[in-house]
Amino acid sequence: MIRIEPRAPSPLVNLAVPVLAALVALLLAAIPLALAGADLGQAFALMWQGVFGSLFTVTETLTRAAPLILTGLAAAFAFRARLWNIGGEGQLYLGALAAVAVGTGAISAPPAVMIPLVLLAGALAGALAMALPALLKIRFGADEVVTTLLLNFVVLLFVQMMLEGPFKDPMGMGWPQSEPIVDAAMLPPLVERMRLHAGLLIGLVLALVLHVVLGRTAWGLRIRAVGENPAAAAHAGIPVGRTLIGAALVSGGLAGLAGVGEVAGLKGYLTADLSPGYGYAGIVVAMLARLSPLGVVAAALFIAGVFVGADSMSRAIGVSSYLADLVVAIALLTVLVGGFVSQYRLVRVRAGGEGA
Amino acid sequence: MSQTTEGGTVPPRAGAGEVVLEMAGLTKRFGAMLANDRIDLTLRRGEVLALLGENGAGKTTLMNLLFGHYLPDAGQIRVADAAGALQPLPPGAPDAAIAAGIGMVHQHFTLAHNLTALDNILLGTEPLFALRRDRRAARARVRALMERSGLAVALETQVGRLSVGERQRVEILKALYRGARILILDEPTAVLTPQEADRLFETMSAMAADGLSVIFISHKLREVLAFSHRILVLRQGRNVGGMATAEADEAAIARLMVGEESPPPPAKREAPGAPLLVLDGVTLPGEGARAGLDGVSLTVRAHEIVGIAGVSGNGQAALAALLSGLAAPAAGTMSLAGREIRRFTPAGFLEAGVGRIPEDRHHDGVVGAMTLSENLVLEELDTPEVTSGGFLRRGAIRARARAAIADYDIRAPGPDVPVRLLSGGNIQKLILARVFGRSPQLILANQPTRGLDFGAAGAVVRRLLEARERGAGVVLISEDLDEILGLADRIAVLQGGRLAEARSRDRGAIGMMMVGQAA
Known part of the structure; x- marks a missing residue:
């Protein structure tokens, strides 16, 4: 008989496991690559080139990472409170919609006012989108996995309706897209003539802030306590419902900011295909990061790199670009297994001597 | 209170039947705790045996040993086979216990709520890969069983819609359908209304007269005196005495349950x-x-x-x-x-x-994934000793945790160890430190x-x-x-x-x- 025993945490293991898992995932990706008939050495070299080959590829990877950091933080923060926010995608779109609502000429002000205003509007919209499922959970016990997931579709249809209606750009040649964000509200680019925008900085700063909040503030401690053991938290006088609402607002706000970044940092206007699933990918990022805010940055960079690298590699040698999805999925599995290995160990025991 | 029973349900004075179950020297330890200490027990055909004792006296453990849920550390169980000869029961094997004719009805029922009563009774008795189920024959057998035992249940009703008393009858039918000759009931009346309880015992008495042997665990003296033939009392894992119910009186049983010796009165103290x-x-x-x-x-x-x-x-x-x-x-x-x-x-x-030491220290007392020092200050996150401006005063908290580890003798590697790695006793000491630290x-x-x-x-x-x-x-x-x-x-x-x-x-x-x- 084999028994599973908890083991003492070690910082080294906690750091090594995700890194090893990512490497193992890349190695395992060699199997489908080989099956697809690719020259492995060439394929991995092309992947590397696709990420680190030039300033352009590096900034492209970072551009891709910017929304993933924010949606990853959104998921990680909520998950720490055991609030399963699967609605990052919808919150991202509502954030983008709010940014468009205030940023396309309705208000005219200098950038120092416009940019914070657009960010605030987006964060607020995302936060409210997450507040509803959280309230339903606390008040009626509604499963937030279901409500947040389904709200994604509601929000996306709502955004499409808005883009066909009040938000439709009259100059858009009939395309369902919003008016462009005014220049004063656009997030400044970080590198000359590249697409990389200030959304990345916002994500990095917020990752640091959340790291401090979770580890060093009373509020962060409350969130962790509510997440890990709500009964004990309630017994110790922590207001469980209020704490969950707070976590929900922050989580939704982060996902909303991701939407602002995409629309006011990158595209300049809103369409219904703004996000290729960044909200959902944020969940993967959070799990890879094992819900650590700083880990989210690393995981977002890894996933962005895999996508950008696999993309350019698949174009160059003609294997399916779904390979990137495969690597990400394998990485998720290896990290989950690795997480288990780092928390528990298997002990062989003799038969007998086992009680309740 | 008198010992006569109401309604003319005085059980027949059985005990002359042959021995169907014999437990000898059964011992079971959980860690340092001796849950069962060399317990002997015999049960005869047609006998209703009441197992009495305080919580934690070892009654349920003993029955779980009998049914093979636990492996005994020492001792042997022998059960009569169909011919009446006592055969050793392989330890730790519920299927062997079922095959030997032992049926157990747990305190918390083990029924599938979305299946009908009949399906619950048949569950596990049918071959896994049979092409066709002979439900008609099975139903007829269950019906015959219901008639003989007097346990009536709506067979085609989903168990989720049945009352608690009916669910219990399904559980008993389940055991009888598997050919139980010895029926174990763990606190069968804890969830029943008094009327349901009386009905259950009347049925049990009738079935015992028909040859079934019953062991039931109970806290209620009234039903024990009214419906059992023999009483066995456990205290702190030991068999402290047994008697025929006819010769038992409440005071004697109560004394056996809680022990004789009186601890010394509390030390002298100030007046309230x-x-x-x-x-x-x-x-x-x-x-x-x-x-x-x-x-x-x-x-x-x-x-x-x-x-x-x-x-x-x-x-x-x-x-x-x-x-x-x-x-x-x-x-x-x-x-x-x-x-x-x-x-x-x-x-x-x-x-x-108010300081609170919760009953379930793991569930209500601590957050296992968080550190010792974090758990120590969980109840006072708003005090200036613990936080300033919303930030945790980590140095002060750690110092306090170190002091608590020393003062309360908490065996832990340090203030930053996750509480889930501590033993129950050390978790309790941590809770003591938290509670008494606030005077x-x-x-x-x-x-x-x-x-x-x-x-x-x-x-x-x-x-x-x-x-x-x-x-x-x-x-x-x-x-x-x-x-x-x-x-x-x-x-x-x-x-x-x-x-x-x-x-x-x-x-x-x-x-x-x-x-x-x-x-």
Whole structure:
């Protein structure tokens, strides 16, 4: 008989496991690559080139990472409170919609006012989108996995309706897209003539802030306590419902900011295909990061790199670009297994001597 | 109370049948605790045996050994085969126990709610890969069984729609369908109404007359005296005596259950002071089968430990929730230090100087994934000693954790170890440090020494006595009568949600109150 025993945490293991898992995932990706008939050495070299080959590829990877950091933080923060926010995608779109609502000429002000205003509007919209499922959970016990997931579709249809209606750009040649964000509200680019925008900085700063909040503030401690053991938290006088609402607002706000970044940092206007699933990918990022805010940055960079690298590699040698999805999925599995290995160990025991 | 039974259901005086079950020297340890200590037991054909004892006396463990859920550390079980010859039962194999004709009905039923009663009865008896189920024949067999046993159930109704009493009948039919000749019932009446309970026992008596042997676990003396043939009493894992029911009387059974020796009275102390806690006519609904509180009045004064004795499920959970601030009374009032409480929240109670030692220290006491120092300050995150400007004062918290580790003898590698890695005793010491670090005026100690070794239990007792010395009031809820007799200045007994003060410290009298008999 084999028994599973908890083991003492070690910082080294906690750091090594995700890194090893990512490497193992890349190695395992060699199997489908080989099956697809690719020259492995060439394929991995092309992947590397696709990420680190030039300033352009590096900034492209970072551009891709910017929304993933924010949606990853959104998921990680909520998950720490055991609030399963699967609605990052919808919150991202509502954030983008709010940014468009205030940023396309309705208000005219200098950038120092416009940019914070657009960010605030987006964060607020995302936060409210997450507040509803959280309230339903606390008040009626509604499963937030279901409500947040389904709200994604509601929000996306709502955004499409808005883009066909009040938000439709009259100059858009009939395309369902919003008016462009005014220049004063656009997030400044970080590198000359590249697409990389200030959304990345916002994500990095917020990752640091959340790291401090979770580890060093009373509020962060409350969130962790509510997440890990709500009964004990309630017994110790922590207001469980209020704490969950707070976590929900922050989580939704982060996902909303991701939407602002995409629309006011990158595209300049809103369409219904703004996000290729960044909200959902944020969940993967959070799990890879094992819900650590700083880990989210690393995981977002890894996933962005895999996508950008696999993309350019698949174009160059003609294997399916779904390979990137495969690597990400394998990485998720290896990290989950690795997480288990780092928390528990298997002990062989003799038969007998086992009680309740 | 008389021993005659109502309704003419006096069981036949069986006992002359051949032996169908023999347990010899059964011993089972859980860690340092001896749950069963060399227990011998024989059961005859057609006999109804009542197994009595306080919570934790080892009754359920013994039955789980018999049914193969647990492996015994020593001892042997022999069961009569179809021919009547005693055969050794392979230990730790429920399927072997079923094959030998042992059926068990657990306290918590093991039924699939979305299946019909018939499917639940048949579940597991049909071959896994059969192409066709012969439900008609199976139904006929179950019907015949129902007729013979008098256990009537709507077979085509989903179990989820059946009443608790009907579900229990399904469980019993399930056991009989598998050919049980020995039926074990673990506290069968705990969830039944008195009428359902009487009906169950009438059926059991009839079936025993028909040759079935029954062992049932119970806390209720009335039904034990009315329906069993023989009584066996366990105390602290040992078989402390048995008798024919015809020769038994309540006082003798109560004495066997709680033991003879009286611990020394509590050490000399200061006279009780001002009332710290006053409950007046508090009523609180219970959860599920567990009793709530029914018009409970209680006063706890400074320099006083009040022991709440009783068998669990009689309102202890509701009383603890009330005194923790987790539940508000439906009727009646509660005052702390002379001020009536209107808002029942744990935070408000903490502020009012109530310290709470929860019954389930893992579930309600600590957050296992968080560190020792974080758990230590969990109840006072708003105080300037712990936070400043919303930030944790990590240096101060760690220093405090180190002090607590030293003062309370918490065996831990350091303040940053996750609490899930600590043993139960050390978790309890951590909770003691948290509770007593605030010098609470009123302390709720709910089963504070359960499952602890001597060292940790001693620490709990010492802290409670110190708190009393200091002028605190203590409410000590415990199922361990020895603990209450050793610590409490006054004793009250919770039974069926009602609280009654014990007039004497006599174990027998308190034992009678615990099982619902007026002393």
